[in-house]
Amino acid sequence: MESNMNNIERPVLAVDVVIFGIIKDSLTVALNQRDSSPFKGALALPGVAVRMDETLEVAARRALAQKAGWPVDIIDEIMLDQLATFDALYRDSRGRTVSVAYMGIVPESFIYSEKTIMKPFDEIPRGSLPFDHNLILETAHNRLKGKMRYTNIARKFLSESFRIEELQNVYEAIFKRSINRANFRNKLLKINMIEQVKVLTRAVGKKGGRPPHLYRFKRQEIETVDRDFI
Amino acid sequence: MESNMNNIERPVLAVDVVIFGIIKDSLTVALNQRDSSPFKGALALPGVAVRMDETLEVAARRALAQKAGWPVDIIDEIMLDQLATFDALYRDSRGRTVSVAYMGIVPESFIYSEKTIMKPFDEIPRGSLPFDHNLILETAHNRLKGKMRYTNIARKFLSESFRIEELQNVYEAIFKRSINRANFRNKLLKINMIEQVKVLTRAVGKKGGRPPHLYRFKRQEIETVDRDFI
């Protein structure tokens, strides 16, 4: 914080947004095609420069509206987490730009716009995105995995109620390993993270069998599952 | 990221730095007296506005040199971690300023400057710091506690080799609870975080007794102690 706030040349401040979702048991990322240079036509994370009178989070939502073409009422439902700030001197060829990255999660029921594609995370090779967007995406992925370990953030991938198998799929898609069904269920119930909803679902286009139970998260808030180191 | 990078009014970008240390078994924070308005004379976190040609981390080190008055060779030894970016619209009365906060740790052997005091964390009441510096400090404290749980960041509070009791004091000061000595030792050795250095220390001004063994961290790097959620 400096006394001097006059018109010295300053870095431009921007935001970039990483939106994750699970589609068909795979982790996916919202990307949009750039409509101007540099990297015109390339797939990139939605982002905008921050205006004088808006917070970073408001700017991030504006990026989702203007760049990704998402409806405002849906954007309002998404919780955005500040990720990190990226500041390499030449990260943007147009001039010194510092970008604050945000991360959000949408459920599979989300309606996509024509301007956005949800691309499977595993099909985005390193170096394939413009600017430092691969670095931002990697940071977001690590943060996502971290938050999955000690919060109930997984709920944001699903709708209000869900089959327990769907929830397990979320964990398996993100951690890329299979989890024992019985132990998964026992643990989440024991720590009181989820509870059973009374009704059973109707058939979901499956052949036959017992209709699955529905569950929901007991708390809305992202709650820390605290662990002591020692 | 926007095509338009001309001279529209943009938020000013700044950095603020939280430096932690342990002094006499208490967590302390580096604060310096502001020499200009607003809040002239108040204790605050060191911070500067970011220049066009420097990274955020370089700006953070410059804040420690210019505002806290620390010698450059010591500043170079400190590892700085980016914490979060603070962007409330009216956080600075002089105009729209977005500040990226950094966090660092210094060992007790560090030489302080006259411009800085290391103030005990518990003696900094909420609301006592200018701007949103209490919020920044709280965020830094939470991050510190988090990192203590799954990295070997504690090493930065100590010099290269240390008595095992000193290390335990670091944990006890930060988590504010007492830890069983035997279990503490057994765990840190079992997970291979620390190892014994062959020599014993000379007396440390104590009355008598067996001279303590010295230990050191086995890895320099901050290494994640991974834990699975399920």
Place this chain on the structure above:
DNA sequence: GCAAAAGTGTTGTGACTACACCCATGG
């Protein structure tokens, strides 16, 4: 020989893993 500091051992509890088997129900 006593204080300081370290080191060892024991026991109970609770968590996690793997696996095996039982239950309910719609087509």
Place this chain on the structure above:
DNA sequence: CCATGGGTGTAGTCACAACACTTTTGC
């Protein structure tokens, strides 16, 4: 009557906490 999607139970291993006791060595 069987596929589907649960739901229960048990045994082994491991981690952690509490606590007690032993060892080393300088003054």
